[in-house]
Every structure is written in structure tokens, then in C-alpha cells.
Amino acid sequence: MSFWGVYGLLIEMLIILHTYTVVKAGCRYTLTCDRSPLMQGSERHGLVTAKKDHSCFRTMAINVIVIITIALMSVVLRIFYVIYCSSKPIQTKSTKPVSTLIILGSGGHTAEMLNLLSVLQADRFYPRYYIAAATDNMSLQKASVFENQLADKIGGRMGENAQFMQIYRSREVGQSYVTSIGTTIFAVAHALLLMMKIKPQVILCNGPGTCIPLCAIAFFFKVLGIRWSSIFYVESIARVKRLSLSGIILYKLHMADQLFVQWPQLQRKYPRAHYVGRLM
Numbered sequence: 083m084s085f086w087g088v089y090g091l092l093i094e095m096l097i098i099l100h101t102y103t104v105v106k107a108g109c110r111y112t113l114t115c116d117r118s119p120l121m122q123g124s125e126r127h128g129l130v131t132a133k134k135d136h137s138c139f140r141t142m143a144i145n146v147i148v149i150i151t152i153a154l155m156s157v158v159l160r161i162f163y164v165i166y167c168s169s170k171p172i173q174t175k176s177t178k179p180v181s182t183l184i185i186l187g188s189g190g191h192t193a194e195m196l197n198l199l200s201v202l203q204a205d206r207f208y209p210r211y212y213i214a215a216a217t218d219n220m221s222l223q224k225a226s227v228f229e230n231q232l233a234d235k236i237g238g239r240m241g242e243n244a245q246f247m248q249i250y251r252s253r254e255v256g257q258s259y260v261t262s263i264g265t266t267i268f269a270v271a272h273a274l275l276l277m278m279k280i281k282p283q284v285i286l287c288n289g290p291g292t293c294i295p296l297c298a299i300a301f302f303f304k305v306l307g308i309r310w311s312s313i314f315y316v317e318s319i320a321r322v323k324r325l326s327l328s329g330i331i332l333y334k335l336h337m338a339d340q341l342f343v344q345w346p347q348l349q350r351k352y353p354r355a356h357y358v359g360r361l362m
Contacts, residue, residue: 157305164304168312168339169354182207183282183311186214186221187290194318195288196228198361204232208243211280215292216248249273249292270295281309288316289326301337316342317355319362325352 184199186192192214210229214221229244252266273295285300287293293315300311315338317329322345325333332338333352341355349357 160305164301165336168304168336177206179206179208180283181209181211181280182284182286183211183213183280183296184225185285185287185290185293185296186212186218186225187288187292188215188218188221190320191289191318192221192224194316194362195286196224198286198288198316199228204236204243207284210244211282212244212246213249213276213292213296214247215251215290217251218248222246222248247276249276249296251292252295270299274299277303282311283309285311285313286316287313287328289318289321289328291328293328294331297332297337301335312339313337314340314342316358316361317344317348319344319360321345321348323347323351325355 184195186195212222212225214225225244225246233243250265250269250272252262252269257265277296277299281303282300285293285297287297297313297315300309300313303309303311313332315329315332317325321329321343324330325343325348329341333341333354341352342358343349343352343355344358344360344362346357349355
């Protein structure tokens with residue numbers, strides 16, 4: 083069992099012990115008070131019962147507040163712990179391959195991502211899972227061509243190390259905000275199912291909006307201790323003065339482990355970003 087599993091078990095045991103002792107002590111106190119000899123037996127019994135019920139209800143209410151407070155504090159501490167660990171450079175001596183999720187976007191996003199993948203160690207980052215929006219067929223076709231070329235170069239079959247998937251968009255271009263509520267919920271549920279199936283160790287993305295629900299779920303999995311996925315975001319070369327909306331969300335919410343930019347002025351504006359020069 084992991085450290086956080088043991089920690090959670092101890093918290094649960096403390097909560098149960100706290101509940102038992104407080105409720106038992108509160109009820110015992112009310113049973114032994116106000117036993118005046120001047121009262122008749124039935125009156126004394128009714129008063130004690132009423133005080134007992136009121137005291138136990140109050141004690142249970144306090145106990146629920148304590149439990150909620152402990153749970154919220156544990157979640158907040160866990161989130162800060164995840165953010166702290168994610169901000170540290172990744173140091174590993176393992177040579178085992180890592181499952182990699184690659185999020186593609188239409189147009190130049192896919193071209194930039196494939197250009198980035200061409201310099202990665204193919205025998206280090208696999209199996210590779212390519213995900214694109216359900217309405218974006220060109221990106222997966224380009225990824226398939228890239229994998230075929232890679233298979234010819236290193237030998238082997240494409241299907242052994244690569245899989246291609248589609249994800250529903252939260253909102254299509256021109257779609258009303260009212261109807262986008264339902265599609266957003268559906269898209270998040272679909273993203274959750276995909277992430278539970280893949281559970282990648284590394285996530286690579288470079289700007290498409292489809293990366294946000296996937297990265298948010300990956301961060302949520304980190305907090306819960308389900309899976310630790312390292313999120314690497316490479317901002318598009320087209321972004322010269324400010325980050326894209328996806329980049330801003332991942333940067334401001336500390337969801338990305340490493341965020342890379344291709345222009346020095348962007349790094350000066352966003353100090354936690356890493357300047358890597360032009361990749362195209």
C-alpha cells in the first residue's frame with residue numbers, strides 16, 4: 083500500500099474513533115444529569131430522554147463538521163503536495179518504456195506535435211496513444227502515416243506501439259453556450275472513460291482545447307493517487323506574446339508538470355515556463 087493509502091486509512095480510523103468517543107461521552111453525560119429527587123419518575127425519564135436526544139444530535143452535528151473539515155484539509159494538502167512534486171524536475175534512472183498519450187489538434191498543432199515526436203526516443207515512449215477530436219480526421223491520418231514511417235525505420239508493425247482514438251468536443255465552432263452545457267458534460271464523461279482505460283504515464287499536448295479535460299482528469303487522478311501522469315505542454319510557435327487559452331489554464335492552475343515556450347519574451351512573461359527555442 084502506498085504512503086497516501088496508509089495516510090487515508092489512518093485518517094479514517096481517527097474519524098471513526100473520534101465519532102465513537104464523542105457520541106458515547108455526550109450521551110453518557112446527558113443520562114446522568116438532572117436526576118432530581120423532587121421529580122416524579124416519568125417526568126425525570128422524559129427530561130433525561132429529551133436532553134439525551136438534543137445532546138446527541140448536537141454532538142453528531144459537530145462531528146460531521148469535524149469530518150468534513152478533516153476531509154477538506156486532506157484534499158487541500160494533497161493538492162499542494164501534487165503541485166509541489168510536479169514542479170520538481172523529473173529524475174528517474176529507469177529505462178522501462180512509458181505509456182504516452184499524445185493529444186492532437188487540427189491544423190498546425192498536429193504538424194508541430196509530429197515534428198516534436200520525430201526527435202523523441204521511440205523505444206522509450208511507448209505504447210503511444212493518439213487522441214484527436216471526433217470531427218478531426220486529418221490529424222489521426224497524419225499520425226498514422228508518421229507511425230508507418232517510424233515502423234519502417236526501426237522495424238516492426240505500427241499496431242504494436244500505437245493506437246488511435248477520438249474524443250468528443252466540449253463545444254463546436256458556432257455552437258450556442260446553452261447547448262454546449264450538455265455536450266461539455268458528455269465530453270468530460272467520455273474523457274474520463276478514455277483516461278481510465280489508458281492511464282498514461284506521460285501526456286504530451288501543444289494547444290488544442292481537447293487537452294483541457296484530459297489534463298484535468300489526469301491531475302484529478304494524481305490527487306486521488308490513482309495514477310501519476312506527467313503532463314508536458316509545448317506552446318505553439320504561433321504564440322509570440324501570450325499563451326493560448328489552453329496554455330493559460332494549465333499554467334495558472336499548475337496542472338502541467340512542465341510548460342515549454344518557443345519565444346524568450348513568453349518565458350519572461352510567464353516565469354515558470356521553460357524556453358526551448360524554435361522547434362519547427
